[in-house]
Amino acid sequence: MTETPPLVVDIDGTLTDESRAVDPRVFPVLSEWPEQVVIATGKAMPYPIALCEFLGIDYTVIAENGGVVFVEATDTLQIEGDKAACLAVAEAYRELGYEMGFGEVDLANRWRETEVVVNLSQPEEPLQRLAEEHGLEFLDTGFAYHVTDARIDKGTGLHAVCAELDREPESFLAVGDSENDAEVFEVAGESVAVANADETAKSRADRVTTAPYADGFLEAVEPYR
Numbered sequence: 274m275t276e277t278p279p280l281v282v283d284i285d286g287t288l289t290d291e292s293r294a295v296d297p298r299v300f301p302v303l304s305e306w307p308e309q310v311v312i313a314t315g316k317a318m319p320y321p322i323a324l325c326e327f328l329g330i331d332y333t334v335i336a337e338n339g340g341v342v343f344v345e346a347t348d349t350l351q352i353e354g355d356k357a358a359c360l361a362v363a364e365a366y367r368e369l370g371y372e373m374g375f376g377e378v379d380l381a382n383r384w385r386e387t388e389v390v391v392n393l394s395q396p397e398e399p400l401q402r403l404a405e406e407h408g409l410e411f412l413d414t415g416f417a418y419h420v421t422d423a424r425i426d427k428g429t430g431l432h433a434v435c436a437e438l439d440r441e442p443e444s445f446l447a448v449g450d451s452e453n454d455a456e457v458f459e460v461a462g463e464s465v466a467v468a469n470a471d472e473t474a475k476s477r478a479d480r481v482t483t484a485p486y487a488d489g490f491l492e493a494v495e496p497y498r
């Protein structure tokens with residue numbers, strides 16, 4: 274059997290279906306993975322932490338597209354990114370009459386520490402333009418628009434995790450579905466985009482699965498199980 278690599282895996286669109294529901298078939302795969310598992314997501318930290326907790330695995334997470342990195346094994350939390358600039362973009366966007374689009378309570382932004390997200394129901398073009406004007410990165414993950422610091426991404430996040438754990442990023446298998454996975458695809462030794470992935474993720478991955486969503490994730494890890 275091929276040696277099992279450490280795994281860095283995206284959540285939305287990779288472990289989930291198109292409605293963000295996690296496919297239960299991924300649970301035993303992740304909880305029984307014999308090597309390091311890193312959850313790398315655009316979501317705020319509570320989501321990947323909860324996923325690790327419910328899986329019964331160490332908390333090793335890259336959240337907010339690399340803005341937040343937590344490694345339980347070394348008890349380290351790294352928070353990076355120009356949140357003030359992201360908030361300024363959100364403010365300017367609101368001044369144009371648009372909204373974040375997640376309602377009054379806004380769980381999507383509530384626990385976010387380094388960037389801002391906007392619902393896909395809101396206009397894309399003015400948000401993208403404002404992000405560019407502020408020197409920030411605009412990402413469309415297929416699940417939300419992100420305004421984020423261009424200096425950080427899931428790839429810098431994996432470097433940070435590896436520095437803590439004294440591991441090599443090139444030893445990792447990365448699986449993901451969207452442009453926010455492109456940098457971690459470059460950093461990892463092997464990268465797989467699931468079939469529903471956007472063109473950026475597909476073009477930056479080593480291979481693309483035949484199956485979409487969690488079926489694609491299961492296909493990606495099949496050689497190592």
Ligand SMILES: O=C(O)COP(=O)(O)O
Binds near residue numbers: 314415
């Ligand atoms: O938060 C998003 O928009 C996407 O999250 P993901 O990185 O887990 O796919």
Ligand SMILES: [Mg+2]
Binds near residue numbers: 283286449
């Ligand atoms: Mg995704």
